Amino acid sequence: MAEVAGGEERPFRSGFVALVGRPSVGKSTLLNACYGGKIAITSPVAQTTRRRMRAVVNREGAQIVIVDTPGLHKPKDALGKELNKVALGELADVDVVALLIDATKEVGRGDEWVARHVDASRAPYKLLVVTKADVADPKTVSAQLEAASRLARFDDSLVVSARKGFNVDSFISLVSSHLPEGPRWFPDDMDVDMTDEELVAEFIREKVLLNMRQEVPHSVAVTCDQIEWMEDGHASFSATILVEREGQKAMVIGKGGRMVKRIGSEARRDVEKLLGARCYLDLQVRVQPQWRRDANEIRRLGYEADE
Numbered sequence: 001m002a003e004v005a006g007g008e009e010r011p012f013r014s015g016f017v018a019l020v021g022r023p024s025v026g027k028s029t030l031l032n033a034c035y036g037g038k039i040a041i042t043s044p045v046a047q048t049t050r051r052r053m054r055a056v057v058n059r060e061g062a063q064i065v066i067v068d069t070p071g072l073h074k075p076k077d078a079l080g081k082e083l084n085k086v087a088l089g090e091l092a093d094v095d096v097v098a099l100l101i102d103a104t105k106e107v108g109r110g111d112e113w114v115a116r117h118v119d120a121s122r123a124p125y126k127l128l129v130v131t132k133a134d135v136a137d138p139k140t141v142s143a144q145l146e147a148a149s150r151l152a153r154f155d156d157s158l159v160v161s162a163r164k165g166f167n168v169d170s171f172i173s174l175v176s177s178h179l180p181e182g183p184r185w186f187p188d189d190m191d192v193d194m195t196d197e198e199l200v201a202e203f204i205r206e207k208v209l210l211n212m213r214q215e216v217p218h219s220v221a222v223t224c225d226q227i228e229w230m231e232d233g234h235a236s237f238s239a240t241i242l243v244e245r246e247g248q249k250a251m252v253i254g255k256g257g258r259m260v261k262r263i264g265s266e267a268r269r270d271v272e273k274l275l276g277a278r279c280y281l282d283l284q285v286r287v288q289p290q291w292r293r294d295a296n297e298i299r300r301l302g303y304e305a306d307e
Ligand SMILES: Nc1nc2c(ncn2[C@@H]2O[C@H](COP(=O)(O)OP(=O)(O)OP(=O)(O)O)[C@@H](O)[C@H]2O)c(=O)[nH]1
Pocket: 021, 022, 023, 024, 025, 026, 027, 028, 029, 030, 041, 042, 043, 044, 045, 046, 047, 048, 049, 050, 069, 070, 071, 072, 131, 132, 133, 134, 135, 160, 161, 162, 163, 164
């Protein structure tokens, strides 16, 4: 497999790169920065990512499939256990594992635990990535780099700021140069392995996370039941926000329906950008007690690991 680049024949490289780390270290933000647009949802709430997402980044001479995973953490319920399973499952079969460590948080037991899994992975190339360099002073960043590099046997390390775009291209070049020679696994027009319905549901959940406080974010799940394309080019979709208690339902709806309206209009703006069309959004809020403890419900919502 070869492509001619700059008059020189070079092997085409392709493969899978898993982003792993504790919750909130910036995995989804780095995925979006590599992808060059918003595809994965991000928020300061731990465990924002609940599904594995693969995004395809095409570069001259390489196709890099970047895999975003849920943050690895000490699980408190069936959902937490399943999220860890999703993330750890990705370590088994990728070409590159990138362990992300937050520059602003001291390296701790949680990072050590994640690093042990990275060390045990058979991935041929392991990269340490210290994130959020824009909000840590250089001294802290280098201390962090030193502390984190002792956690596992890494082949390389890199400091990035996905928010500022610092070293994002270097990240892409570094990982693509360590991918095996191989074909394009995905057609050029495929950029993400989620359906529009799944992406819409995630965008709505992001707005709930960004607008709600206290215990609500962890209790929220969103399903997008269908997207209907109208003759005038509008997309019309209906979605359900699930919560675990009546009190949470009241908070999500808000006084006079103001909160759910805000969530809907913020989500609609992102969805319109994603689909490139104007949208109608019908949002319902429903109570499903203790869904996070119910394996069947977790499966129905699509948050389970592949068997
Ligand atoms: N200042 C700064 N903030 C960042 C950067 N990268 C991520 N963040 C912020 O950190 C928070 C967590 O980012 P995410 O990308 O959602 O983190 P994650 O690792 O995917 O989190 P989980 O889905 O919970 O595992 C968000 O508020 C981001 O805006 C960065 O480079 N600089």
